[in-house]
Amino acid sequence: xxxxxxxxxxxxxxxxxxxxDDLRLVKDKIKFSVPPAKMSADYSTNAAMVLAKVKKQAPxxxxxxxxxxxxxxxxxxxxxxxxxxxxxxxxxxxxKKFLGEIILAGDxxxxxxxxxxxxxxxxxxxxxxxxxxxxxxxxxxGLALDKLLTKAGYQVTTEYYINxxxxxxxxxxxxIHFRYRQAxxxxxxxxxxxxxYPGDYLLPLAASLQKKYGDRxxxxxxxxxxxxxxxxxxxxxxxxxxxDVADLxxxxxxxxxxxKIVESGAIDQALSFLAPKKVTISDAEGQTQEVxxxxxxxxxxxxxRPANEQEQEDSRHDTGCQTLFRSSVFGDDRDxxxxxSDGSTTYFASDIAYHYDKIQRGYPxxxxxxxxxxxxxxxxxxxxxxxxxxxxxxxxxxxxxxxxLEKNGQPFKMSKRAGNFVLLSDVVKQVDTDExxxxxxxxxxxxxxxxxxxxxxxxxxxxxxxxxxxACTRTFSLQRKYQSVFGADYxxxxxxxxxLPLEHPLIRxxxxxxxxxxxxxxxxxxxxxxxxxxxxxxxxxSLFHSVWGTQLKFxxxxxxxxxxxxxxxxxxxxxxxxxxxxxxxxxxxxxM
RNA sequence: GCGUCGGUAACUCAGUUGGAUAGAGUGUCUGCCUUCUAAGCAGGAUGUCGCGGGUUCGAGCCCCGCCCGACGCACCA
Numbered sequence: 001x002x003x004x005x006x007x008x009x010x011x012x013x014x015x016x017x018x019x020x021d022d023l024r025l026v027k028d029k030i031k032f033s034v035p036p037a038k039m040s041a042d043y044s045t046n047a048a049m050v051l052a053k054v055k056k057q058a059p060x061x062x063x064x065x066x067x068x069x070x071x072x073x074x075x076x077x078x079x080x081x082x083x084x085x086x087x088x089x090x091x092x093x094x095x096k097k098f099l100g101e102i103i104l105a106g107d108x109x110x111x112x113x114x115x116x117x118x119x120x121x122x123x124x125x126x127x128x129x130x131x132x133x134x135x136x137x138x139x140x141x142g143l144a145l146d147k148l149l150t151k152a153g154y155q156v157t158t159e160y161y162i163n164x165x166x167x168x169x170x171x172x173x174x175x176i177h178f179r180y181r182q183a184x185x186x187x188x189x190x191x192x193x194x195x196x197y198p199g200d201y202l203l204p205l206a207a208s209l210q211k212k213y214g215d216r217x218x219x220x221x222x223x224x225x226x227x228x229x230x231x232x233x234x235x236x237x238x239x240x241x242x243x244d245v246a247d248l249x250x251x252x253x254x255x256x257x258x259x260k261i262v263e264s265g266a267i268d269q270a271l272s273f274l275a276p277k278k279v280t281i282s283d284a285e286g287q288t289q290e291v292x293x294x295x296x297x298x299x300x301x302x303x304x305r306p307a308n309e310q311e312q313e314d315s316r317h318d319t320g321c322q323t324l325f326r327s328s329v330f331g332d333d334r335d336x337x338x339x340x341s342d343g344s345t346t347y348f349a350s351d352i353a354y355h356y357d358k359i360q361r362g363y364p365x366x367x368x369x370x371x372x373x374x375x376x377x378x379x380x381x382x383x384x385x386x387x388x389x390x391x392x393x394x395x396x397x398x399x400x401x402x403x404x405l406e407k408n409g410q411p412f413k414m415s416k417r418a419g420n421f422v423l424l425s426d427v428v429k430q431v432d433t434d435e436x437x438x439x440x441x442x443x444x445x446x447x448x449x450x451x452x453x454x455x456x457x458x459x460x461x462x463x464x465x466x467x468x469x470x471a472c473t474r475t476f477s478l479q480r481k482y483q484s485v486f487g488a489d490y491x492x493x494x495x496x497x498x499x500l501p502l503e504h505p506l507i508r509x510x511x512x513x514x515x516x517x518x519x520x521x522x523x524x525x526x527x528x529x530x531x532x533x534x535x536x537x538x539x540x541x542s543l544f545h546s547v548w549g550t551q552l553k554f555x556x557x558x559x560x561x562x563x564x565x566x567x568x569x570x571x572x573x574x575x576x577x578x579x580x581x582x583x584x585x586x587x588x589x590x591x592m
Numbered sequence: 593g594c595g596u597c598g599g600u601a602a603c604u605c606a607g608u609u610g611g612a613u614a615g616a617g618u619g620u621c622u623g624c625c626u627u628c629u630a631a632g633c634a635g636g637a638u639g640u641c642g643c644g645g646g647u648u649c650g651a652g653c654c655c656c657g658c659c660c661g662a663c664g665c666a667c668c669a
Contacts, residue, residue: 028609029609029610031609031610031611032609033609033611035612036612036613038612038613039612044612046611046612049611049649049650052649053649082612083611083612084611084612084649085611085612126669163669165669166668166669167668167669168668168669299666299667300666301666302665302666322667331595332595333594333595333665334665334666336666336667337666337667338667339667340667341667344667346667346668346669347667347668347669348667350669371663372596372597372662372663372664373663373664374663374664374669375595375596375597375663375664375665376595376596376663376664376665377664378595378596379595379596399596399597399663401597401598401662401663402662402663404662442605442606443604443605443606444605444606444608446597446598447597447598447604447605448597448598448661448662448663449604450604464616464617466631467617467631467632469631470629470631470632471632473629473631474628474629474632477628477629478628480628481628482628485628523608523609526608527608529608531605531606532606532608535605535606535607535616538606538616538617539616542616545632545633546633546634548628548632548633549624549630549632549633549634550633550634553627553628554628555628556628591629592629592631
């Protein structure tokens with residue numbers, strides 16, 4: 001049961017009877033909320049203010065009329081009218097019944113009704129090496145979104161798109177070949193060739209190739225080496241990546257290979273689906289015309305900067321028979337190439353095929369988590385998903401601001417050449433992953449973050465993790481204490497609530513905060529925003545710590561009924577703390 | 593030049609439903625450990641919500657213009 005939801009339903013029924021048909025004019029503006037603590041009311045609505053216009057009466061008059069009806073609702077104790085607000089107080093029995101239901105529901109308290117299937121794609125880093133620190137935010141946010149949306153009722157599938165097709169894989173194989181030759185004793189003092197990937201992570205793979213094949217492939221031509229070892233190389237890199245995400249407590253439902261998409265002919269299928277489609281555009285004079293969504297043409301020079309030499313060169317050779325997607329009708333700066341004039345397909349074409357595949361797998365909602373540096377890609381991709389699904393599938397791209405790195409307050413730039421590359425696994429080794437998660441999740445994805453490589457290892461006060469986990473450990477320690485005082489484990493019984501001091505404002509606020517949880521989960525899920533859960537956790541922890549600091553003792557050796565009531569409250573707080581932490585992919589601590 | 597995201601206390605950020613006196617943490621000042629773990633609690637101080645207009649009974653939130661910052665702007669991935 002959701003006590004607030006129940007109130008909304010009951011009050012809306014009373015209001016509907018009172019206003020009649022005019023209600024639909026203003027129904028969206030009627031809001032319900034928990035009033036500020038100083039108002040000492042449990043729940044409140046602005047309905048009277050909103051209805052003032054349609055009823056042509058002063059808000060207090062309307063409020064009075066609604067209140068007199070609502071007074072008879074069984075769980076309502078009293079109603080105050082303050083300004084235009086209608087403020088409701090519940091009976092103590094209603095609160096006790098509700099708090100008991102939290103404990104009975106346990107892990108399922110706050111679960112949403114079943115909702116749509118969602119395909120959540122995140123990280124999808126090139127399989128050319130282990131994840132680095134720049135991927136941390138995406139990994140942690142993706143994990144939390146999975147948990148949060150699942151809690152809210154969505155059926156979530158997580159997916160990693162393996163970009164195993166393109167020049168970066170050639171570079172990878174070239175790098176491996178070089179390392180393999182070194183493993184065979186060649187080029188040992190030769191510096192790494194330009195463009196090759198540095199880092200030690202290729203050495204084990206090179207060594208194992210040497211062990212398996214000796215020096216058989218030392219002079220193997222690049223293309224042949226590529227064909228022979230590409231799959232093995234990508235598998236090895238994906239093993240590293242899987243390990244990295246596993247260290248954060250994350251496993252994916254699916255891994256989808258770009259190569260497989262391309263080789264299956266899916267690009268041509270998707271393009272032939274788009275080929276007959278027309279869109280309406282209007283020219284400068286406001287004349288509209290129907291044009292093809294895909295067309296043959298030639299893309300103009302880059303916008304906003306002069307073309308470089310390579311681009312001028314490419315442009316001269318271009319015969320003007322590129323295949324273009326008219327992404328400009330979807331708000332993109334310009335149309336985008338899907339097939340070059342030599343017939344080869346672009347990365348965007350692979351992505352079209354990949355998203356066509358997602359649509360055909362029957363997901364009405366696709367969520368992609370991108371770094372802010374991919375912001376320019378959003379419009380063409382959302383546009384093509386609309387076209388591919390005839391507007392039936394919604395692609396949401398959640399952009400994350402990049403994490404700025406610092407070392408002791410000084411900006412820190414990662415550079416492949418300088419070798420100061422910070423791997424995700426290095427960070428995970430040095431900090432508690434739950435601390436890292438809560439730190440990352442405590443801010444909106446839209447907020448740029450600074451990550452200090454030195455300070456993160458120190459126990460920092462601005463990390464909310466200690467505050468929240470401390471509240472959690474206190475709930476567990478109370479249960480242990482109860483056991484040591486009364487000689488038996490605390491086991492909840494519905495009669496335990498009898499002596500709960502609900503007249504105390506802090507206890508009332510705590511109950512109210514717990515009651516807010518189900519709608520909070522929906523709100524956070526709707527906004528795809530785990531940080532909303534973190535904010536809530538801090539508020540809940542704060543209230544619990546406040547109660548701890550009052551004269552109200554949780555455990556009173558001389559008063560077992562009172563202790564049972566306080567332990568019941570503690571258990572309901574613990575239920576919600578544990579549940580909310582689980583929505584973030586974080587485990588509760590039982591002891592600090 | 594265009595696009596996306598930001599600008600709220602000294603600092604880091606909430607304020608995602610337009611609603612009650614704009615909040616929290618950090619830092620700072622004052623109290624609280626013989627008592628359920630003080631990684632905590634209680635109290636004080638701290639604001640031109642970037643600037644200017646508009647809509648509204650009511651704007652930090654919505655609309656328009658401007659300023660500042662981050663990121664991105666061929667067919668790379």
